[in-house]
Amino acid sequence: MARPRLSLRLGVGGLAVALVAGTAAALLVLGPASAPLRALGAGAAGTAVVGLACSLGLGRAEGVALPGAIAIVALDYALVLLGAPRLAAGATAAAPLVAGALFLAAELGWWAVELRRQARESPAALLRRMAWIGTAAVAAAALAAACLLAGGAAVAGGAAPTAVGVAAASLLLALAAWLAARSARQT
Amino acid sequence: MTPLRGRSVVRVAGTAWLVAVLLVLALALGLPVLVAVAAPFAVALAIGLALAATPEVAVAVTLDRERAVEGDRVTAHLAVRSPQPVHRVELTLSLPDAVATEGPARAALRLGAGGEAAAAIELRCLRWGAQRIGPVEVRAWDQMGLVAHRGWAAGGATLRVYPRPPRLRALLQPARTLVHTGNQLARQRGDGIEFSDLRAFVPGDRVRRINWRVTARRGAPFVTLRHPERNSDVILFLDSFRDARLGTEGTLDLAVRALTSLAAGHLGRRDRVGLIGFGGVLRWLKPGTGIGQLYRVVDAVLDTEVVLSYAWKDLDVLPRRMLPPAAMVVALTPLLDPRGIRAMLDLAARGYDLAIVEVDPERFAPAPRDRVEQLALRLWRLTRDARRRELRQAGIRVGTWARDEPLDPVLAGLLAARRPRWRVPA
Numbered sequence: 001m002a003r004p005r006l007s008l009r010l011g012v013g014g015l016a017v018a019l020v021a022g023t024a025a026a027l028l029v030l031g032p033a034s035a036p037l038r039a040l041g042a043g044a045a046g047t048a049v050v051g052l053a054c055s056l057g058l059g060r061a062e063g064v065a066l067p068g069a070i071a072i073v074a075l076d077y078a079l080v081l082l083g084a085p086r087l088a089a090g091a092t093a094a095a096p097l098v099a100g101a102l103f104l105a106a107e108l109g110w111w112a113v114e115l116r117r118q119a120r121e122s123p124a125a126l127l128r129r130m131a132w133i134g135t136a137a138v139a140a141a142a143l144a145a146a147c148l149l150a151g152g153a154a155v156a157g158g159a160a161p162t163a164v165g166v167a168a169a170s171l172l173l174a175l176a177a178w179l180a181a182r183s184a185r186q187t
Numbered sequence: 188m189t190p191l192r193g194r195s196v197v198r199v200a201g202t203a204w205l206v207a208v209l210l211v212l213a214l215a216l217g218l219p220v221l222v223a224v225a226a227p228f229a230v231a232l233a234i235g236l237a238l239a240a241t242p243e244v245a246v247a248v249t250l251d252r253e254r255a256v257e258g259d260r261v262t263a264h265l266a267v268r269s270p271q272p273v274h275r276v277e278l279t280l281s282l283p284d285a286v287a288t289e290g291p292a293r294a295a296l297r298l299g300a301g302g303e304a305a306a307a308i309e310l311r312c313l314r315w316g317a318q319r320i321g322p323v324e325v326r327a328w329d330q331m332g333l334v335a336h337r338g339w340a341a342g343g344a345t346l347r348v349y350p351r352p353p354r355l356r357a358l359l360q361p362a363r364t365l366v367h368t369g370n371q372l373a374r375q376r377g378d379g380i381e382f383s384d385l386r387a388f389v390p391g392d393r394v395r396r397i398n399w400r401v402t403a404r405r406g407a408p409f410v411t412l413r414h415p416e417r418n419s420d421v422i423l424f425l426d427s428f429r430d431a432r433l434g435t436e437g438t439l440d441l442a443v444r445a446l447t448s449l450a451a452g453h454l455g456r457r458d459r460v461g462l463i464g465f466g467g468v469l470r471w472l473k474p475g476t477g478i479g480q481l482y483r484v485v486d487a488v489l490d491t492e493v494v495l496s497y498a499w500k501d502l503d504v505l506p507r508r509m510l511p512p513a514a515m516v517v518a519l520t521p522l523l524d525p526r527g528i529r530a531m532l533d534l535a536a537r538g539y540d541l542a543i544v545e546v547d548p549e550r551f552a553p554a555p556r557d558r559v560e561q562l563a564l565r566l567w568r569l570t571r572d573a574r575r576r577e578l579r580q581a582g583i584r585v586g587t588w589a590r591d592e593p594l595d596p597v598l599a600g601l602l603a604a605r606r607p608r609w610r611v612p613a
Contacts (some may be wrong), residue, residue, distance in 0.1 A: 140227030
């Protein structure tokens, strides 16, 4: 049974922050041509990275900043796609990498949140967790690639598919709100 | 199985929120690529919620040994099993103040389906007593690590921590001895080793007792008289009405350590040792001998603690056989409670050979900060001096065990304070 190590939590949390920061920086380098959009993206990414670092670094934080940071980097990705049409094809092709990196960052971030309660970690469990996270990240990239392929198929658009999408997104929002309320009641 | 009730769904809510935001952005901006980014999160959430179930976890706490001495290290083994796979289970061991760990008292494990796992936490025994190790707080995440469940595993283990007694070089000598063989020099004459006197031979004396040198010098037979070695009854009286305490140490801790030393020393000298715990809770142990009695005495004092009580107690509540007539009573007291002092005066009035080891509570008193506190401390000292004087006037030997002193000089002082009462029976 290994002794509890602060370095493990800092290492995992730092890796999550570095992944988010790296992805955001890569997207900004590719980034939108217009200066205001670039400044907006840089500011948002900086805020996300700092917020995430603070959230994971603080002992009592529940990791609430993690989904926000991931969402902001995704927004940066959207800015790249919108602001630099000449790069759009390449940026779209990079979606599996972005999805894999963000999923990996999220998994590492949640792991760092779990590690904030110092405990004697079993080395075997650590190895299994690392293997699981690595496999999940690869699977996430593969799933994103599959989604891209499916999205590339010629399917007729229109009001009905858009309405289904809006309904699905609204349902998810309602689910998130309900779960958040239940979490506040039960913990 | 431990029922796990409290739940934390922060991760579920966060992931759902993220997926929803990405999907809304994809719709609003017309970017299907964002759906691809959101897809892994949505699939992980869906699988996690589909597989989510409250884990059933059974936890058992065992110690590598049930008895230890202050300062020893003991390993607590936590065994956990669950019929379902558990992403992560955290076991937090509840510990009393008297037991510490190196690092956190928490272990994190991962369980496969129907699996078992074990963790070991090393404990350090800081203070004597019957210490309760446990219960265990369980936090278990479900199979995908989305929802954390909380609960308490019933049970635990009891660790009996014995005081580490200081070694004593000398012990108190009782005024009266019993008829059984021991290591105490009796006042009576009989078969023994220590020389006592010479007297003229009388019919019935054993020939082997004739002192031939004196006989040759005097021209008439003389015999050598000797003191036999006998044992004695020693009653250890622990006054637990009050305790002066500073941090983790108090007068009761010191008194218990000293009592253990005295019990071990007297039992090693083949004396019969009994115990009276006189306080809010009354305890007694009738006199006995041997190593078994030492364990009984130590076990009896382990549960001793200061229990607040306003009931007036005197010696009449004790069984008569607890105080054999020829017993020497050694009292360990901070001299803080009038009931304890009254009982000691009562013992002296009944003719018991009584010696008091006063565990000085002043060492645990905070330093005075101003003139009023200085005056209060001075008054307190004067009151305590008056109490000691009252006890000495009653013929009781009182030795003050002051700060950071070994117990030996106190016992030596008590031994020297005994009045010379050597009267050899005719």
